[in-house]
Amino acid sequence: MERPQGETFPQTVYHLKTAGGPPAVEIKNFNLWYGGTAQALFDITMSIEKGLVTALIGPSGCGKSTLLRCLNRMNDLIDGIRIEGRISIEGSDIYAPGADVIAIRKRMGMVFQKPNPFPMSIYENVAYPLRVDGIRDKALIDATVEQSLRGAALWEEVKDRLNESALGLSGGQQQRLCIARAIAGSPEVLLMDEPCSALDPIATAKIEELIDELRGQFTIVIVTHNMQQAGRVSDNTAFMYLGRLIEYGETATVFTRPLAQRTQDYITGRFG
Numbered sequence: 001m002e003r004p005q006g007e008t009f010p011q012t013v014y015h016l017k018t019a020g021g022p023p024a025v026e027i028k029n030f031n032l033w034y035g036g037t038a039q040a041l042f043d044i045t046m047s048i049e050k051g052l053v054t055a056l057i058g059p060s061g062c063g064k065s066t067l068l069r070c071l072n073r074m075n076d077l078i079d080g081i082r083i084e085g086r087i088s089i090e091g092s093d094i095y096a097p098g099a100d101v102i103a104i105r106k107r108m109g110m111v112f113q114k115p116n117p118f119p120m121s122i123y124e125n126v127a128y129p130l131r132v133d134g135i136r137d138k139a140l141i142d143a144t145v146e147q148s149l150r151g152a153a154l155w156e157e158v159k160d161r162l163n164e165s166a167l168g169l170s171g172g173q174q175q176r177l178c179i180a181r182a183i184a185g186s187p188e189v190l191l192m193d194e195p196c197s198a199l200d201p202i203a204t205a206k207i208e209e210l211i212d213e214l215r216g217q218f219t220i221v222i223v224t225h226n227m228q229q230a231g232r233v234s235d236n237t238a239f240m241y242l243g244r245l246i247e248y249g250e251t252a253t254v255f256t257r258p259l260a261q262r263t264q265d266y267i268t269g270r271f272g
């Protein structure tokens, strides 16, 4: 990552809204390198509050997606990656030797930029995490599919066509289906990487409403380019710049009275 000459990085400024209990995720002194020398994350320390929505914002290439992908060890799939530091979910270190990566990914549901329904029916998409778990009980699967589709605000639109291909849904419906599939696996945390970037404004508004409805039931971490969206949906916002966590605090404060000069410069459009 390029670092402008002479640039210095003061300590992260914190002013979090806390949820009261222990955090869902704790990240401590976390560093990541792609391929030996290209450091993408620098000494990130932050806690993600349980049941709240946390937004990761910052200019392109600042490490938002990299950090998000560390939370379910998706970066493990990239050759030559090296990490230092610790990430724990509900107290257990997900990078500890012998940690069960499949179990970790189940605890951290993921929704990607582009909706990625499987080429199967609407019903089977949502039933998928249960089938992978070896669940055969039809009544239980039916109930979970309905509950998850209701949870993702899609049930009314698809209840009469559950056996039709998911690929026939609109982009916004497909994204809500992917959220239903993620919910059906009963994750503790939902990770969303720019979930609205491929959607039109109406579909985007529906996903934002949905995030609001899911608040409290799940801990949500959302990467977004869209500052208005971060302002609308999140409780806490983490502003990242060149792989550093510059400011992490209550969203309303980050957007109206940020405590770090660099955050101020970014939200007022001085760079980005």
Ligand SMILES: Nc1ncnc2c1ncn2[C@@H]1O[C@H](COP(=O)(O)OP(=O)(O)OP(=O)(O)O)[C@@H](O)[C@H]1O
Binding pocket: 001, 034, 038, 040, 058, 059, 060, 061, 062, 063, 064, 065, 066, 067, 078, 225
């Ligand atoms: N697979 C990879 N291999 C090597 N370098 C990578 C890889 N993925 C990301 N990077 C680098 O890591 C840095 C952070 O990238 P990342 O995608 O996490 O940023 P971002 O803030 O999510 O950007 P954007 O908003 O553009 O998606 C960038 O310099 C990027 O080039």
